[in-house]
Amino acid sequence: MHVNLKEKFSKxxxxxxxxIIGELNENHxxxxxxxxxxxxxxxxxxDELFIVxxxxxxxxxxxxxxxxxxxxxxxxxKGVEHKPWTRDEEVKIMLVEPKSTKHTGDLIVEQTVTxxxxx
Amino acid sequence: MHVNLKEKFSKxxxxxxxxIIGELNENHxxxxxxxxxxxxxxxxxxDELFIVxxxxxxxxxxxxxxxxxxxxxxxxxKGVEHKPWTRDEEVKIMLVEPKSTKHTGDLIVEQTVTxxxxx
Numbered sequence: 001m002h003v004n005l006k007e008k009f010s011k012x013x014x015x016x017x018x019x020i021i022g023e024l025n026e027n028h029x030x031x032x033x034x035x036x037x038x039x040x041x042x043x044x045x046x047d048e049l050f051i052v053x054x055x056x057x058x059x060x061x062x063x064x065x066x067x068x069x070x071x072x073x074x075x076x077x078k079g080v081e082h083k084p085w086t087r088d089e090e091v092k093i094m095l096v097e098p099k100s101t102k103h104t105g106d107l108i109v110e111q112t113v114t115x116x117x118x119x
Numbered sequence: 120m121h122v123n124l125k126e127k128f129s130k131x132x133x134x135x136x137x138x139i140i141g142e143l144n145e146n147h148x149x150x151x152x153x154x155x156x157x158x159x160x161x162x163x164x165x166d167e168l169f170i171v172x173x174x175x176x177x178x179x180x181x182x183x184x185x186x187x188x189x190x191x192x193x194x195x196x197k198g199v200e201h202k203p204w205t206r207d208e209e210v211k212i213m214l215v216e217p218k219s220t221k222h223t224g225d226l227i228v229e230q231t232v233t234x235x236x237x238x
Contacts, residue, residue, distance in 0.1 A: 003191060005191065
């Protein structure tokens with residue numbers, strides 16, 4: 001499976017809506033455009049890998065904030081509360097996480113996408 | 120876990136020697152510098168994700184060759200024979216694959232790294 005990320009990103013414009021672009025063992029590979037902020041949440045059983053492709057992804061933890069840029073990666077361990085947000089820019093990210101992962105954790109909010117689709 | 124890839128790449132120079140930079144559920148996140156060619160091999164039980172950061176990664180399959188560049192990803196499904204190689208350049212890649220994955224599959228050759236280390 002060979003995927004051009006720019007081509008996939010050109011197919012949608014919503015923010016905080018992850019789309020699946022590949023699978024890897026029991027994980028999905030997803031991409032998303034994000035801007036503004038998501039809610040505080042955690043994933044009890046799943047680590048999440050964030051790869052930043054464009055812009056700066058800000059991630060609040062209860063004890064610190066981490067800025068992740070292109071050329072850097074961030075793994076949020078299972079069980080750890082986190083809240084992603086951005087400054088006034090659209091940020092493009094790629095995620096690798098177990099297929100079971102819900103992007104707003106155990107919370108269902110307005111931004112929650114329940115039918116995750118391939119693109 | 121927050122990792123700067125450039126900083127990690129500055130710590131080694133060997134080719135075809137993957138180093139572990141993170142873990143994600145039952146997977147390792149690894150980086151490698153590659154140049155020249157590796158052997159034909161397969162992983163019976165593990166899909167492998169290749170993310171190209173610099174240069175062009177060439178991948179021979181029995182029926183085709185795929186060139187993967189920065190901004191593209193390649194997943195080699197379990198059981199599929201493949202042979203990575205490069206043109207006359209050093210290529211920097213990031214990999215995500217199950218912890219059990221051996222980089223030369225079920226073959227032990229001169230290039231096989233048996234003690235995969237964190238960097």
